[in-house]
Amino acid sequence: MLSEFDLIKQYFVQNYASDPRFALGIGDDCALINPSKGMQLAISTDMLVSGRHFFPDADPVGLGHKCLAVNLSDLAAMGAKPLAFTLALSLPEANPTWLAGFSQGLLALAQEHNCRLIGGDTTKGPLNICITIFGELPPETALRRDAAQVGDDIWISGSLGDARLALACYWQEVTLSAEQHELAAKRMHQPTPRIKLGIALRGVAHAALDISDGLIGDLGHILECSKVGASILVDSLPAGLVLRQQVQEKRREYTLAGGDDYELCFTAPLCQREAVLAAALASDTSVTRIGTIEAEAGLRLLDINNKPINMQLRSFDHFTTP
Amino acid sequence: MLSEFDLIKQYFVQNYASDPRFALGIGDDCALINPSKGMQLAISTDMLVSGRHFFPDADPVGLGHKCLAVNLSDLAAMGAKPLAFTLALSLPEANPTWLAGFSQGLLALAQEHNCRLIGGDTTKGPLNICITIFGELPPETALRRDAAQVGDDIWISGSLGDARLALACYWQEVTLSAEQHELAAKRMHQPTPRIKLGIALRGVAHAALDISDGLIGDLGHILECSKVGASILVDSLPAGLVLRQQVQEKRREYTLAGGDDYELCFTAPLCQREAVLAAALASDTSVTRIGTIEAEAGLRLLDINNKPINMQLRSFDHFTTP
CATH class of the missing domain: 3.90.650.10 (PurM-like C-terminal domain)
Known part of the structure; x- marks a missing residue:
């Protein structure tokens, strides 16, 4: 069976050309980032649980894409440029087919956005995927939720x-x-x-x-x-x-x-x-x-005639939606 | 039942005095950090699974402490100074007693190290706690794994x-x-x-x-x-x-x-x-x-007489240790 270290090495460590944004990647206690001078760092984290956010038998390539996409979407919503991410994985077993597909979908999207996998954690347990993503943006340019103005x-x-x-x-x-x-x-x-x-x-x-x-x-x-x-x-x-x-x-x-x-x-x-x-x-x-x-x-x-529509709708909530 | 947003607000949002290290905390798509000029950012992530890293009935105060402690320990191992962390939580239910204890243990240790909770995610699912931590250190001072020298x-x-x-x-x-x-x-x-x-x-x-x-x-x-x-x-x-x-x-x-x-x-x-x-x-x-x-x-x-000891021992591995 694959050990935790073999698993990480085989599926998730990529060889990048020397990149001044990073001083150290996967394989030490921490990754080291060199933040760009004068830029702010935008950080977001999302946890996806099997049976809740995706079907247990979801295609692993698509799942790898989606897990990173939802995090990139948070950077997009701030106006931040992708920089790097960490991946924590809880897996029921080290299944090579699943891992190959998942890492393929994940790393293809990462490469498209020049967003580097810099660290992570793998453990045995119910399937759970937690990504924390980092992006950069100039100070005072973030698109915040509290900035809407009357008339917008x-x-x-x-x-x-x-x-x-x-x-x-x-x-x-x-x-x-x-x-x-x-x-x-x-x-x-x-x-x-x-x-x-x-x-x-x-x-x-x-x-x-x-x-x-x-x-x-x-x-x-x-x-x-x-x-x-x-x-x-x-x-x-x-x-x-x-x-x-x-x-x-x-x-x-x-x-x-x-x-x-x-x-x-x-x-x-x-x-x-x-x-x-x-x-x-x-x-x-x-x-x-x-x-x-x-x-x-x-x-x-x-409605199209500017008349009020009466609809009972509500947003999805993880703890109150059945 | 507590909604996801009520849950975060009630247990995890702290009122901090204005802190120039952070431009934006919990509640938007991303948190925003102002990295200190000329410093590197050290990043580590750890995922703790119920029944694997801790007993399902573990005291929540102690568990909150431990989850952050193992991440702080990764910063310590690099020589980095704690700055902030994100918390992703998958919970079987929004149990107020558990949440109160967990957040108490977590935030007490965070405060002790001036390490701020800046964002996160909560979802329903098997108990899983994923923390990503950020610290700072001057370039070229990180204590890396690849730096041991003969004679040390x-x-x-x-x-x-x-x-x-x-x-x-x-x-x-x-x-x-x-x-x-x-x-x-x-x-x-x-x-x-x-x-x-x-x-x-x-x-x-x-x-x-x-x-x-x-x-x-x-x-x-x-x-x-x-x-x-x-x-x-x-x-x-x-x-x-x-x-x-x-x-x-x-x-x-x-x-x-x-x-x-x-x-x-x-x-x-x-x-x-x-x-x-x-x-x-x-x-x-x-x-x-x-x-x-x-x-x-x-x-x-x-041994104490400089004689070789023959022992069969191995390190814990999540995928090969039973």
């Missing part, structure tokens, strides 16, 4: 709801063609972190976050932290390619409270509309204006 | 084996008095990270690491990384207060391959003997000289 436009990157639709199909709540399911499932298993857009929005957007638990709940964090309210035009929300073929009720439900979208939700003043569109173009990411930040507390859902 | 003395901080003895008592392999067991169990449940000693050894020691899987295995990493060998005087190993009352065979076994010691093992040239003792004095930590780094590969175990 609210924007969304890409599209919403296809990941939730794929889940509904797995749960047999909806029926999709094989082709539709494949397309939606890709959104669920292989989210695209919006790193380029996040960096392009520095100095343009006010507040931002990434949508992981559903738009309503996540936008709610911006409203709460910024002490503002908002109206959104529900039927102008950009539904995913597959979801837009579904009935209005499903479209509304899954765009508003789907979860697992990993799109950016951000606010920007009206005077920055052109700059937002330029940032979208520069990062090759579509953006859609979905509403307005308002002084009155609370979130108002409006 | 080998040193150990504190004492070894009492944690392993406590475990043996839990497993009913040995019998201890209630008082003895309490003393030994404290070494198992509440290790003391040797932060001050680590910092004091900058520029004095060559190589260092912390002993978590047993002296033989961990010293083996120094030998392998530094491409050297060593001899150690087994009967001069500093046994724990309780272990030293046991028979020689147990003393040898548990000091050499006990595990869970969280003492520093370091090497330093002969000309630094006085400086090592001064560092020990300054950090109020006892140190013991246990052997010598040699050119010949391998680890030689010698």
